Amino acid sequence: MRPQRKTIHTIMAWLRRQPPKVKAFLAVVAGMAALVLLRAVVRDHDNLFVAAEAVHVIGIAVLIYKLTKEKTCAGLSLKSQELTAIFLAVRLYCSFVMEYDIHTLLDSATLVFTLWVIYMIRFNLRSTYMEDKDNFALYYVLVPCAVLAVLVHPSTSHNILNRISWAFCVYLEASSVLPQLRVMQNTKIVEPFTAHYVFALGVARFLSCAHWVLQVLDSRGHLLTALGYGLWPSFVLISEIVQTFILADFCYYYVQSIFGGQLVLRLPSGVV
Template sequence: MKGTKRPIQAVSTWVRRQPPKVKAFLAVIAGMAALAFLRVVVHDHDSLFVAAEAVHAAGISALIYKLTKEKSCAGLSLKSQELTAMFLAARLYCSFVMEYDIHTLLDLATLATTVWVIYMMRFKLNFSYMDDKDNFAHYYVVIPCALVSLAIHPSTQHHIFNRICWAFCVYLEAVSVLPQLHVMQNTKIVEPFTAHYVFALGVARFLSCAHWVLQVLDTRGRLLTALGYGLWPSMVLLSEIVQTFILADFCYYYVKSVFGGQLVLRLPSGVV
């Protein structure tokens, strides 16, 4: 085991010493390599979206375990959960009126568990809620997402309200985790189940991003045309990429902590 840890620690130390631009370049290279690997290994790229939903469900399971067994919501962001419920509700509405498929049921189940988490944090476990650390205001993300969705939304034949609502949930999903990252940066120490949950979000976002990118490649760009014209198709892909890179730094420290045998994740300054 020591022989395994040493190369990993050596690589981790080398990466940590690199300037931010080099780290960003390495992250892009690693992402492209992962996409190439998934394209070869996974033949049905639609299954990546289902895998993303499954990983997200696993993360929520870790969160539910924390709330029910530890009877504490310390380290969790109520604001992130509320933003998650907001974009899920918007997406569920759009799914009902625009497509209605298996993802509608998955979103309904995810929304139900998220509402339960919010209820527990607000009423049952509010004594352990770190409201002084969870000070990232909703309007920092909700207002910009609403304004962008008014300007850039799908150009399909659906009602204008439904198209704007669809765009709003896409944009809000991309940044809904920011309050949670802000809480973890304020505390600097992340307990295991919270770390598992956020890491699962990172993996789910990457799989979802990979699904969109590979679908575009498989259809040779026709998928973008199906989404409409103008800036909207590009904004969908950009939102998926933003979601992935927002959590990339945290996932790096999570993996490093796991291989280092640490049960508690300690974040250095400037991660978020």
Template structure:
């Protein structure tokens, strides 16, 4: 066990010493290798979707445990939770409006737990909320997503133009909803374990969700990119949104794994990570 731990530490030390371009190349190779492994192992992409949802549920469960057991919400961004509740609510509305009910129960469960977390932060544990460090204004995130959704959205049917815009809005908002949480952790410099576990779970979830779309495009030999409308490909925009959030969280996940390998209970973020 000690030998394996030392080997992992040696690899992470070597990676840390590499120039930025080499780190980017190694990250690309790792992602491609992981995608290839997933493609070989997973034959039903619905299972991959449920795996990503399970990871998200695990992350939420960690937050619930922290709030109930430790009676504190330090290190958690109320604004990220509010953005999460916003895009899930819009997604549920679109599911009913467009007639897609496949994953409604999962979305309802996630929305319910997120609203409970918001309630705890706002009222029950308000004294431990780091208000001064959770300082990324929500409109900096919501307004660009709203404008982009008006410009680029799926053209499913003429009768559902409003739903199409709202669907695009929730996809874009989901991809950047974690930014206030990352901003808070960057301001705090030191990230306590439960918040770190939660954000890492989000990073794994987004990678799995991104993998689903990329693998579907590969299986369709690129035809999926021309579906759901004309002009700018909507599936391509969804994949881009997934990739954006994956890269937003990638740097944090790197330092998280490095901290775990080193046996550190508290994650320290260097300046410029977020």
């Protein structure tokens, strides 16, 4: 095991010395390689989306463990949890009126857990909540997402309100993690359970993005037509890619920290 660990440390040290453009290029190459591997291993690519939602549930379970066992919500963003609850509630509404399947059940479970986390932060553990660090204004996310949803939404046969709601939850999901990243940016030190939770979100976002990209490739672009015409199909893919890249930098430092044997993740300046 020691030679393998030494090799990993050597690779990580080499990566740290590379300029940002090289790191970005390597991240893109690694993402493409992962997509090729997933396409070869996973036959039904719908399972990737189910896996993404399942990983999100696992991430929420990590938070619940932190709150119940450690009796502290330090490092957690209440605003991110509130945005998550909003987009899950809207997505559940869309699921009930547009399509009802396994995703509806997973979203229901995630919403219940998220509401429980919000309750714990607001009431039971309010004294440990870092309100001064959680200073991301929610209207910076909600207003642009609402305006964009009105302007760019699906062109299906569903009711216009349902189509706008669907678009709103897609855009909101893509940006719901921003307040959590702001908290971590302000503190620079991320304790283990919060780091595990955000990493789980990163994995979930990548699996969801891989689902859409592979579905488009498998259908030779016909899926984009099925989603509607105009800008909406492109915006769905862009939203998924944006979510992935928002968390990619954090996930890199998380993996680096894990291989380095560090229990607490320390973020350098400029990260997230």
